Amino acid sequence: MRISISDVAAKAGTSISTVSKVLSNAQGYRVSEATARRVRKAVRELNYRPSITARQLRFQRTDTIGIVVPLLTTPFYVDIIRGIQEVMWENGRTVILGISDEDSVLEQRHLTMALQRRVDGLIVAPARNNENANLYDELKDAGIPFVFVDRCLPDYEANYVGTDNREGAYRATRHLLAQGARSICYIGGRGGITALVERFSGYQKALEEKGIEVDPSLVGGGIPEEIDQAVRRFVAVRPRVEGAFMASYFYLQAALPALIEAGIRVPADLPMVGFDSVFFSLSDETDYETTRAITAPLPTVIQPRYEIGRKATEILLADLSQGGTEMFRQIRLTPQYERIDPDGQ
Amino acid sequence: MRISISDVAAKAGTSISTVSKVLSNAQGYRVSEATARRVRKAVRELNYRPSITARQLRFQRTDTIGIVVPLLTTPFYVDIIRGIQEVMWENGRTVILGISDEDSVLEQRHLTMALQRRVDGLIVAPARNNENANLYDELKDAGIPFVFVDRCLPDYEANYVGTDNREGAYRATRHLLAQGARSICYIGGRGGITALVERFSGYQKALEEKGIEVDPSLVGGGIPEEIDQAVRRFVAVRPRVEGAFMASYFYLQAALPALIEAGIRVPADLPMVGFDSVFFSLSDETDYETTRAITAPLPTVIQPRYEIGRKATEILLADLSQGGTEMFRQIRLTPQYERIDPDGQ
DNA sequence: TGATTTTGCGAAATCGTTTTTACAATTATA
DNA sequence: TATAATTGTAAAAACGATTTCGCAAAATCA
Numbered sequence: 001m002r003i004s005i006s007d008v009a010a011k012a013g014t015s016i017s018t019v020s021k022v023l024s025n026a027q028g029y030r031v032s033e034a035t036a037r038r039v040r041k042a043v044r045e046l047n048y049r050p051s052i053t054a055r056q057l058r059f060q061r062t063d064t065i066g067i068v069v070p071l072l073t074t075p076f077y078v079d080i081i082r083g084i085q086e087v088m089w090e091n092g093r094t095v096i097l098g099i100s101d102e103d104s105v106l107e108q109r110h111l112t113m114a115l116q117r118r119v120d121g122l123i124v125a126p127a128r129n130n131e132n133a134n135l136y137d138e139l140k141d142a143g144i145p146f147v148f149v150d151r152c153l154p155d156y157e158a159n160y161v162g163t164d165n166r167e168g169a170y171r172a173t174r175h176l177l178a179q180g181a182r183s184i185c186y187i188g189g190r191g192g193i194t195a196l197v198e199r200f201s202g203y204q205k206a207l208e209e210k211g212i213e214v215d216p217s218l219v220g221g222g223i224p225e226e227i228d229q230a231v232r233r234f235v236a237v238r239p240r241v242e243g244a245f246m247a248s249y250f251y252l253q254a255a256l257p258a259l260i261e262a263g264i265r266v267p268a269d270l271p272m273v274g275f276d277s278v279f280f281s282l283s284d285e286t287d288y289e290t291t292r293a294i295t296a297p298l299p300t301v302i303q304p305r306y307e308i309g310r311k312a313t314e315i316l317l318a319d320l321s322q323g324g325t326e327m328f329r330q331i332r333l334t335p336q337y338e339r340i341d342p343d344g345q
Numbered sequence: 346m347r348i349s350i351s352d353v354a355a356k357a358g359t360s361i362s363t364v365s366k367v368l369s370n371a372q373g374y375r376v377s378e379a380t381a382r383r384v385r386k387a388v389r390e391l392n393y394r395p396s397i398t399a400r401q402l403r404f405q406r407t408d409t410i411g412i413v414v415p416l417l418t419t420p421f422y423v424d425i426i427r428g429i430q431e432v433m434w435e436n437g438r439t440v441i442l443g444i445s446d447e448d449s450v451l452e453q454r455h456l457t458m459a460l461q462r463r464v465d466g467l468i469v470a471p472a473r474n475n476e477n478a479n480l481y482d483e484l485k486d487a488g489i490p491f492v493f494v495d496r497c498l499p500d501y502e503a504n505y506v507g508t509d510n511r512e513g514a515y516r517a518t519r520h521l522l523a524q525g526a527r528s529i530c531y532i533g534g535r536g537g538i539t540a541l542v543e544r545f546s547g548y549q550k551a552l553e554e555k556g557i558e559v560d561p562s563l564v565g566g567g568i569p570e571e572i573d574q575a576v577r578r579f580v581a582v583r584p585r586v587e588g589a590f591m592a593s594y595f596y597l598q599a600a601l602p603a604l605i606e607a608g609i610r611v612p613a614d615l616p617m618v619g620f621d622s623v624f625f626s627l628s629d630e631t632d633y634e635t636t637r638a639i640t641a642p643l644p645t646v647i648q649p650r651y652e653i654g655r656k657a658t659e660i661l662l663a664d665l666s667q668g669g670t671e672m673f674r675q676i677r678l679t680p681q682y683e684r685i686d687p688d689g690q
Numbered sequence: 691t692g693a694t695t696t697t698g699c700g701a702a703a704t705c706g707t708t709t710t711t712a713c714a715a716t717t718a719t720a
Numbered sequence: 721t722a723t724a725a726t727t728g729t730a731a732a733a734a735c736g737a738t739t740t741c742g743c744a745a746a747a748t749c750a
Contacts, residue, residue: 002405002463002487004735004736004737005736005737005738006736014699014700015699015700015701016700016736016737016738017699017700017701017702017738017739017740018698018699018700020737020738020739021699021738021739024738024739029698029739030696030697030698030699031698031699032697032698032699035698035699047483049457049460049461050461050736050737051402051463051735051736051737052461052462052463052737053398053401053402053407053462053463053735053736053737054402054705054735054736054737054738055736055737055738056398056705056737057396057398057399057402057704057705057706057707057735057736057737058704058705058736058737058738058739059705059737059738060347060705062398072417072423072426073420073423075418078417078418081417082444085444094441094458094462095441095442096439096440096441096442097440097441097442099427099430113439115394116394116395116397117397117398117439118347118396118397118398142347274628276628277626277627277628277629278626278627278628279624279625279626280624280625280626280627280636281622281623281624281625282622282623282625282636282639282642282643283619283621283622283623283642283643283644283645283683283684284622284642285642287642288639288641288642291625291627291636294627294633296633297627297628297629297630297632297633298627298628299628300628338628339628349705349706349707350706350707351706359729359730360729360730360731361706361707361708361730362708362709362710362729362730362731362732363728363729363730365707365708365709366708366709366729369708369709375726375727375728375729376728376729377727377728377729380728380729395706395707396705396706396707397707398705398706398707399705399706399707399708399735400706400707400708401707401735402705402706402707402734402735402736402737403706403707403708403709403734403735404707404708404735405735691750692749692750693748693749693750694747694748694749694750695746695747695748695749696745696746696747696748697744697745697746697747698743698744698745698746699742699743699744699745700741700742700743700744701740701741701742701743702739702740702741702742703738703739703740703741704737704738704739704740705736705737705738706735707734707735708733708734708735709732709733709734710731710732710733710734711730711731711732711733712729712730712731712732713728713729713730713731714727714728714729714730715726715727715728715729716725716726716727716728717724717725717726717727718723718724718725718726719722719723719724719725720721720722720723720724
C-alpha cells in the first residue's frame with residue numbers, strides 16, 4: 001500500500017518523469033512553476049518518499065557500508081561506530097552492523113551477508129586469530145573498498161586506521177620503568193592481530209633502551225585460561241615481578257582474579273599500565289571483589305576511538321568516490337594518556 | 346562490474362528466466378537436468394549471487410527491520426539487540442541500527458531514515474520525554490508494524506515487550522522494608538516513559554501495603570542536575586532516609602556523587618536497591634572514587650534483556666506474516682533478582 | 691504570415707530480479 | 721496418422737525510480 005511516484009503523478013495530473021524532475025530539482029530540467037507546484041502539493045499531501053530500493057537498483061550503489069566488529073560490550077567499538085555513523089550521516093548514507101563475537105567464521109558470515117546486500121564498502125575490526133585473508137583478497141579483486149579499524153591482519157596490505165600502538169606501549173612501559181621497575185611482565189599475546197604485535201614491540205623497545213632483554217618467561221597471552229596460568233607463574237617468580245603491562249582490557253580482566261588470589265593489589269603492590277578502560281559492574285559479585293583489589297585509578301593509554309571511526313570513514317568515502325584506489329593508507333593516530341607522563345623519565 | 350543473472354544466462358547459453366528457475370529450484374518449474382547442470386556450472390564459475398536490491402524491489406519487502414535505541418553504552422540494549430539479531434538471523438533477515446542518544450528529534454530522524462529504506466518493521470526503545478506519538482500513529486496508518494521494547498509511550502496503545510517493572514519495583518522495595526527501612530526515597534522520575542511510571546507504582550504499592558504513605562518530598566528525578574539536587578535534599582532530611590530505590594542505572598549513576606559527598610556509603614549506611622547494573626571504568630577518576638563508596642555488591646532487579654529482544658522480534662515477525670494485526674500485545678517478562686529475596690519479608 | 695527557436699512535458703529504456711504466459715518441440719493417446 | 725497432452729524454454733511484465741530523447745505547443749524572429 002506504499003505510495004509510489006506514479007501515485008504522485010496521478011494526483012498531480014502529470015507524468016512520473018515530471019514528478020522525478022521536480023523532486024530532483026536539478027538545473028537542466030525544464031518544468032513550469034505551475035506544474036512544479038502541483039507536484040509538490042501532491043507529494044506533501046500523499047507524504048511521498050522515494051523508494052531507496054528502486055534508487056539503489058537504478059544507481060547501482062546502496063549508499064550503505066557494512067561494519068563488522070568483534071563485540072559491543074565495551075565502549076570501545078561503540079565509540080568507533082559513533083564516529084562512523086556521524087560521517088555517514090553527514091553524507092546521507094547508512095550503516096549496517098554485524099557483531100562477530102571474536103569468531104572468524106561469524107565474521108565471514110557477516111561479510112558475505114553485507115556483500116549480498118551490495119554494500120558500497122566495509123569497515124572491519126577483524127576477530128582475533130583471523131583466517132579470512134582470502135576473503136579480503138576477494139574483496140580487493142571485486143573492487144570493494146574496505147578499511148580495517150583498530151586491528152589489522154598481520155603482514156596484510158590494506159587500509160587501516162588505528163592507534164599508534166607501538167608508541168603507546170612504549171610510553172606506558174617507560175612509565176613503569178620510571179617507577180624503578182626492571183622486571184616487567186607483558187600480558188597480551190604477540191600475534192593474530194597487528195595491534196598486539198605493535199604493542200609488544202613498543203614494550204620491547206622501551207626495555208631494550210634501558211639495556212633490558214625481554215624475558216620470554218614474563219610474556220603471556222592467549223585465551224583467559226592461559227592468561228590466568230601465566231599470571232600464576234609470574235607472581236610465583238622470585239625475585240618478584242616489578243611491573244605489569246596489560247595489552248588491553250581483555251587481558252586485564254582475565255588477569256585480575258589470579259592477582260587478587262595471590263594477594264596482590266594494583267597498582268599499590270604491582271605497578272601496572274593498560275590500554276583503554278576495563279569496565280566493572282558493581283552488581284556483579286566477581287566484579288565487586290575485583291575492584292576491591294584496585295587501590296587507585298589505573299594508568300592507561302587512551303585510544304582516540306571516535307576519531308578512528310571518523311578517519312576510517314573518510315578514507316572509505318574517498319576510495320569510493322575515486323572508484324577504488326590502488327594505494328592503501330595506514331594511519332596510526334596518536335593516543336592520549338591517563339596518569340601516564342608521556343614524556344616521562 | 347558485478348555479474349548479474351544475464352551474465353550467467355549468457356555463459357550457460359540459456360535465458361535469464363531459466364537461470365532464475367534453476368536457482369529457485371521450486372517444484373513447479375520444468376527444467377531439464379542437462380540445462381540445470383549448465384546453469385549451475387556457470388553460476389559456480391562466475392561466483393554469482395543474486396542482487397538483494399533487485400529482489401527487494403520485486404518482492405516489495407526488504408527482509409530488514411530497523412532498531413532504534415537510546416544508547417549503547419551499557420550492556421542493556423546491546424543484549425536486547427543480540428536477542429533481536431539472533432531471531433532475525435534464524436529467519437534470514439537483517440537489521441539496521443540507529444542510536445537516538447535519548448533525543449526525540451534524533452529518534453525521529455532515524456525512524457524516517459528507516460522508513461525510506463522501506464524496512465518491513467521496527468523495534469524501538471523510545472527516548473525519554475518522547476514527542477513522537479504522531480509519528481507512531483503514522484506508522485500504524487501506513488500499516489508498518491512496530492514493537493516497543495523496554496519503554497513505551499505513556500497511555501499509548503502499541504505492541505510492547507519489557508520487564509514487569511511494577512512487580513520488580515514492588516519486590517525490590519519490599520526488600521528494603523524487610524530490612525526495617527520505613528522512609529524510603531525514590532529516585533527515578535514518574536513520567537515520560539511507562540517503565541518509570543510502573544516502577545514508581547510498584548514502589549508505592551509496597552509502601553502502602555505497610556500502611557506507609559508515599560512522601561512526595563522523597564521522590565526525585567529528571568536530568569542529572571535535578572537528581573543531584575534531589576539527593577542533596579534527601580540526605581539532609583531528619584530523621585534520615587532509611588532506604589533508597591534507584592529506578593535505573595541512569596539515576597544511580599547520577600545520584601552516587603552527591604551521596605559520596607555526604608559521606609554516605611551504600612549499602613552499608615543506606616540500604617539501596619536498583620534496576621540493572623551500573624558500570625564503572627576503573628581508569629576514570631570519578632568512577633574510581635564512586636566505587637570506593639560502595640561497600641558491597643548492590644542488590645538489583647535483573648531484566649531479561651536477551652529474552653526481551655527475542656520476544657519482541659517474534660511478535661514483529663508474526664505481525665509481518667499476518668499482514669499487520671489490529672491486536673496489540675503488551676508483554677511483561679518476569680525479572681530476576683540479585684541479592685534480593687523476591688518472596689521476602 | 692511562415693520559419694525557427696524555446697519551452698514544457700511525456701514516452702521509453704534501464705537497473706536485476708521473479709513469475710506468468712506463450713510457444714515450440716517432443717511424447718503419448720486415439 | 722492425426723490429435724492431444726506433456727515438456728522445455730524464452731519472451732514479457734512488473735517492482736519504483738532516473739534520465740535521455742522526441743514531440744508538440746508556444747514564443748520569437750524574419
